[in-house]
Amino acid sequence: MKLQTKLTLFNAISKLVIVILFVLLLPTLIKNINQTYNDNRMRKQQDKVMQLIKSQGIGYYIQNGEGYGSYTLLKEEYISLDEADSSLSIDTISNHKRLVERDTIEYRILSHTFKAGGKNYLLEVGKSVNTVGETNIALQSIALEVLLGMICLTILADLFYSNYILKPLGLIIKTKLIGNKFPNFGSYKKVRTTTSDFQYLDKSIHEMIQAIEGAFHKEREFISNASHELMTPISILQSKIENMFNRDEISDDVKVRLLEMQKILNRLKSITKTLLLISQIENAQFLKEDTIGIKNLVEAVYQEISIRLEEKNIGFKILIAEDFTLEQVNRFLLFNMFFNLVNNAIKYNKVNGDITIKGFKEADRLIVQVTDSGIGIAEEQVSFIFNRFKKFRQSMEQESFGLGLPIVKSIADFHGIDINVTSTINEGTTFTLHFPPAEV
Numbered sequence: 026m027k028l029q030t031k032l033t034l035f036n037a038i039s040k041l042v043i044v045i046l047f048v049l050l051l052p053t054l055i056k057n058i059n060q061t062y063n064d065n066r067m068r069k070q071q072d073k074v075m076q077l078i079k080s081q082g083i084g085y086y087i088q089n090g091e092g093y094g095s096y097t098l099l100k101e102e103y104i105s106l107d108e109a110d111s112s113l114s115i116d117t118i119s120n121h122k123r124l125v126e127r128d129t130i131e132y133r134i135l136s137h138t139f140k141a142g143g144k145n146y147l148l149e150v151g152k153s154v155n156t157v158g159e160t161n162i163a164l165q166s167i168a169l170e171v172l173l174g175m176i177c178l179t180i181l182a183d184l185f186y187s188n189y190i191l192k193p194l195g196l197i198i199k200t201k202l203i204g205n206k207f208p209n210f211g212s213y214k215k216v217r218t219t220t221s222d223f224q225y226l227d228k229s230i231h232e233m234i235q236a237i238e239g240a241f242h243k244e245r246e247f248i249s250n251a252s253h254e255l256m257t258p259i260s261i262l263q264s265k266i267e268n269m270f271n272r273d274e275i276s277d278d279v280k281v282r283l284l285e286m287q288k289i290l291n292r293l294k295s296i297t298k299t300l301l302l303i304s305q306i307e308n309a310q311f312l313k314e315d316t317i318g319i320k321n322l323v324e325a326v327y328q329e330i331s332i333r334l335e336e337k338n339i340g341f342k343i344l345i346a347e348d349f350t351l352e353q354v355n356r357f358l359l360f361n362m363f364f365n366l367v368n369n370a371i372k373y374n375k376v377n378g379d380i381t382i383k384g385f386k387e388a389d390r391l392i393v394q395v396t397d398s399g400i401g402i403a404e405e406q407v408s409f410i411f412n413r414f415k416k417f418r419q420s421m422e423q424e425s426f427g428l429g430l431p432i433v434k435s436i437a438d439f440h441g442i443d444i445n446v447t448s449t450i451n452e453g454t455t456f457t458l459h460f461p462p463a464e465v
Contacts, residue, residue: 070150341381392459
């Protein structure tokens with residue numbers, strides 16, 4: 026899961042938890058808020074009544090000793106003013122039940138006593154509790170809608186902000202890791218960001234890549250130089266051994282030993298030439314200027330290696346259309362790639378086995394499969410078969426240096442070919458080559 030997705034998911038979950046807590050607390054909060062609002066409203070009504078009494082006297086409400094009382098049409102609110110016991114002194118807001126025209130209604134009542142004209146009076150301002158409750162429900166709905174709207178907006182804001190803040194990280198991954206193909210990393214371009222952590226990461230990756238690139242180039246240069254230097258003494262030794270065969274004083278026993286030395290030198294020369302070829306491929310010393318028919322190329326490989334096929338009586342099938350062509354490739358290298366794949370398939374095949382080379386198109390890509398009926402490769406070994414000097418499968422043949430498949434991989438990488446390997450023990454192996462799309 027991407028970091029941005031994780032951050033967005035975390036923000037969404039945390040906000041969901043807040044919403045749940047808020048919803049649980051909302052009824053109590055709204056009830057308290059609404060009650061406080063109504064209490065303040067009743068206090069304001071009290072202040073208005075007291076101002077009227079102060080300006081116009083108690084007679085504005087009390088006439089002929091009769092108390093004052095007023096209810097709304099639905100008895101939701103009322104106000105009353107009446108003479109009270111001189112010892113009574115209260116100033117409270119609480120819930121009480123009142124009998125109004127045979128109906129018992131619970132009100133929230135403000136009760137306030139005051140002195141006017143030498144007498145004690147009681148003022149009551151009441152509001153129906155049911156009316157207050159109906160307001161609570163409406164306020165809860167409004168508050169919940171506003172909250173959900175704000176949560177959605179904040180999630181979107183978090184998404185856009187996390188996308189903005191993590192954009193440099195995406196650029197670092199894309200340009201420094203995914204965008205570059207080993208070992209050609211290209212020139213360093215600093216990723217623009219104000220986040221110090223990303224600046225440090227960008228610089229660290231660049232320094233790491235420089236170290237890897239330097240070590241790789243040194244290794245490649247060493248292999249190239251060593252291969253060149255070894256070819257000369259090997260050739261000299263081979264010439265001297267050949268000259269020694271022409272001497273009459275050389276005994277048969279010495280000649281046998283010289284032949285063994287010649288075989289060893291041939292093996293050493295073969296390894297050196299192979300390493301030199303890999304080095305030249307990796308240093309891009311070959312041109313890609315050829316246009317070839319893939320079927321003709323495979324048939325040429327068959328012509329050269331047919332003797333080895335006959336030794337094991339291995340069947341060879343080519344299932345490739347005549348019109349499958351490759352442009353801007355190197356024929357010599359591709360010949361070597363298929364030669365090594367077929368040679369490998371023969372080496373680890375069974376007597377009376379089969380080798381099939383099949384070509385087909387998938388979308389705009391040419392795919393070629395080389396399948397043998399050999400001894401197969403263990404699943405845990407498949408990921409290591411392209412490593413140099415690695416030999417896993419056992420064969421009766423000894424002339425194997427673990428360099429055939431590394432050559433195949435180097436040539437494939439040089440041409441942008443993807444290789445997949447599937448294998449089953451004692452059933453066979455299939456190498457699938459995915460050639461790059463043809464350039465328009």
